[in-house]
Amino acid sequence: MLKPPHWEMMIVWYFFLGGIAGGAYFTAAIADNFGSARDRGVARVGYLLSLPLVALCGLLLVADLGVPTRFMNMMRVFKFSDPMSLGAWAVGVFGLFTFVSSVLSLSSSPSHAALRRKIGFVGIFFGFFLASYTGVLLSNSALPFWRDARLMGALFLASGASTGIAAITLIMFATGQATGDGWHKLKRADHVSMIIELVLLVALIGLLGAAAKPLISGHFAPLFWGGLVGVGLVVPFVLDFVAHRTRAVGALAAALILVGGFVLRYVVLMSIQA
Amino acid sequence: MARTLAMFTDTSLCIGCRACQVACKQWNELGLEVPEWTGGYQNHAHFTDKTFRLVRFIEEPGAKPNGDLAWLLMSDVCKHCAQAGCLDACPTGAIYRTEYGTVNINQDVCNGCRYCVSSCPFGVVAFNESTGTAKKCTFCNDRIHNGLGPACAKACPTESIQFGFRDELVAKAGKRVEALKGMGFKDAQLYGADTGGFLGGLNAFFLLLSKPSVYNLPDNPKLPQRNVVVDSLLSIGSALVVGLGVLLSFRERGKGGPHRDA
Ligand code: SF4
Ligand code: SF4
Numbered sequence: 001m002l003k004p005p006h007w008e009m010m011i012v013w014y015f016f017l018g019g020i021a022g023g024a025y026f027t028a029a030i031a032d033n034f035g036s037a038r039d040r041g042v043a044r045v046g047y048l049l050s051l052p053l054v055a056l057c058g059l060l061l062v063a064d065l066g067v068p069t070r071f072m073n074m075m076r077v078f079k080f081s082d083p084m085s086l087g088a089w090a091v092g093v094f095g096l097f098t099f100v101s102s103v104l105s106l107s108s109s110p111s112h113a114a115l116r117r118k119i120g121f122v123g124i125f126f127g128f129f130l131a132s133y134t135g136v137l138l139s140n141s142a143l144p145f146w147r148d149a150r151l152m153g154a155l156f157l158a159s160g161a162s163t164g165i166a167a168i169t170l171i172m173f174a175t176g177q178a179t180g181d182g183w184h185k186l187k188r189a190d191h192v193s194m195i196i197e198l199v200l201l202v203a204l205i206g207l208l209g210a211a212a213k214p215l216i217s218g219h220f221a222p223l224f225w226g227g228l229v230g231v232g233l234v235v236p237f238v239l240d241f242v243a244h245r246t247r248a249v250g251a252l253a254a255a256l257i258l259v260g261g262f263v264l265r266y267v268v269l270m271s272i273q274a
Numbered sequence: 275m276a277r278t279l280a281m282f283t284d285t286s287l288c289i290g291c292r293a294c295q296v297a298c299k300q301w302n303e304l305g306l307e308v309p310e311w312t313g314g315y316q317n318h319a320h321f322t323d324k325t326f327r328l329v330r331f332i333e334e335p336g337a338k339p340n341g342d343l344a345w346l347l348m349s350d351v352c353k354h355c356a357q358a359g360c361l362d363a364c365p366t367g368a369i370y371r372t373e374y375g376t377v378n379i380n381q382d383v384c385n386g387c388r389y390c391v392s393s394c395p396f397g398v399v400a401f402n403e404s405t406g407t408a409k410k411c412t413f414c415n416d417r418i419h420n421g422l423g424p425a426c427a428k429a430c431p432t433e434s435i436q437f438g439f440r441d442e443l444v445a446k447a448g449k450r451v452e453a454l455k456g457m458g459f460k461d462a463q464l465y466g467a468d469t470g471g472f473l474g475g476l477n478a479f480f481l482l483l484s485k486p487s488v489y490n491l492p493d494n495p496k497l498p499q500r501n502v503v504v505d506s507l508l509s510i511g512s513a514l515v516v517g518l519g520v521l522l523s524f525r526e527r528g529k530g531g532p533h534r535d536a
Contacts, residue, residue, distance in 0.1 A: 002395075004391070005391040005392040030517065031524045035524035039524055065386045066386015066408075067385050070386075073367075073368070073384075074366055076366060076367055077366065081499060082499075083502070084364075084387060085365035088365055128509075132512065135509065139505045142392060143392050146392075150505055154511065154512030156509075157509055161516045185524050188523040193516055
């Protein structure tokens with residue numbers, strides 16, 4: 001006799017875009033701090049992508065409230081153990097990081113670059129937070145399946161990485177920057193996150209046991225197996241494996257990874273609310 | 275904090291008249307709702323944004339000693355949990371605990387995020403589309419602050435709903451269970467009376483004539499937030515592994531370790 005909160009399409013988009021924003025940002029900041037000068041293109045795309053996405057996230061979050069004009073009421077309190085409270089703060093703080101990093105990424109002065117790297121290094125943690133807290137938020141509700149999914153935050157984080165990197169890949173491709181080394185590094189990073197994502201997905205379902213039903217055998221099962229596992233994880237791997245020299249195929253794989261990331265948020269949210 | 279107040283709902287006394295449900299609606303000015311078909315006398319199927327007291331009509335086939343259908347009646351309400359999931363979830367501070375130990379939603383602060391709806395282990399909180407806020411039983415906050423008991427308890431003609439200090443009511447309820455057992459109700463039991471039990475005890479607790487599950491109540495409800503540390507640590511672990519993977523993917527290799535140029 002429990003009640004679902006009716007977090008529907010706006011929140012699906014929020015979870016999805018928040019994952020990309022967080023993933024793109026921390027990938028950019030890691031490339032900026034630990035990559036070579038040639039990875040600066042990746043960093044710039046990642047920073048510049050995370051800024052409009054997190055702005056959109058903020059708008060979605062506010063628009064979904066029952067009384068949007070009372071959004072600021074979340075700023076009355078800071079509850080350290082409440083994912084919803086921390087999340088509202090994190091969207092704001094992370095937004096500031098994406099803004100400063102984006103502005104600095106447009107400058108070519110070495111002192112700005114050094115500052116940008118330092119800010120990016122700190123921002124990595126907020127990127128991680130934004131990509132994962134939504135999973136912890138669900139696993140600390142009272143609803144079956146969500147409340148049993150101990151690894152949802154961990155899974156959302158890996159998915160945030162894989163979709164964030166895929167989004168950077170697509171932009172690099174579309175803007176003609178899909179050249180040499182940087183492209184392969186991006187692909188490698190995406191494959192690593194997807195493998196972690198797959199492992200976490202298997203572990204999540206294993207730990208859920210019977211509680212995994214809404215995901216793996218209900219009305220949403222075809223979408224889960226076909227859309228997330230098939231189109232979103234297995235097919236991109238196969239495409240990248242058989243045609244790793246063809247940029248267009250790599251871009252297609254990235255697009256499918258994004259589809260998979262959306263399907264993941266969709267089935268997790270909607271399967272017990274629809 | 276003032277002495278904790280409580281409501282004790284003794285379901286063995288309930289006659290299903292719904293005086294409590296009506297009194298709640300009228301005192302709290304809860305609006306009209308379209309009735310729904312539930313297959314029995316109960317209406318509505320569950321708490322809504324305009325139904326805070328709800329008499330449940332539970333049919334238990336073959337449960338009577340002679341094999342007849344047993345009809346269990348229970349006037350259900352927000353439990354005002356000592357450890358309340360709704361309160362822990364609320365990011366605006368709209369949900370608060372009063373000095374009497376009850377749990378209330380400040381309608382002027384709630385922004386309608388609905389996290390409390392998904393965080394009540396009993397599915398009590400409901401979202402009101404027209405105000406855009408979350409609604410539930412207030413324990414008649416206005417009445418208890420003016421020396422009156424909740425409207426439902428006042429209206430109940432059989433004293434199935436009793437209002438008073440928690441400690442006194444618990445003692446009374448314990449005696450009532452023993453008396454019922456002596457009368458042959460072998461499954462008579464208290465639900466939520468024990469402050470050492472689940473959720474730190476319920477400030478609206480119940481006497482049931484059968485197992486909690488028969489009343490659609492969870493046997494052992496848990497605070498949803500109890501795993502927040504573990505789940506966060508798992509996410510941090512995932513972040514470390516993913517971060518390291520991305521880092522290794524971008525690090526320059528084969529050139530004597532990482533190098534960096536401005
Ligand atoms: S029963 Fe639900 S709404 Fe009532 S206090 Fe407990 S958690 Fe909150
Ligand atoms: S809907 Fe209102 S009362 Fe419920 S958690 Fe959100 S702000 Fe708090």
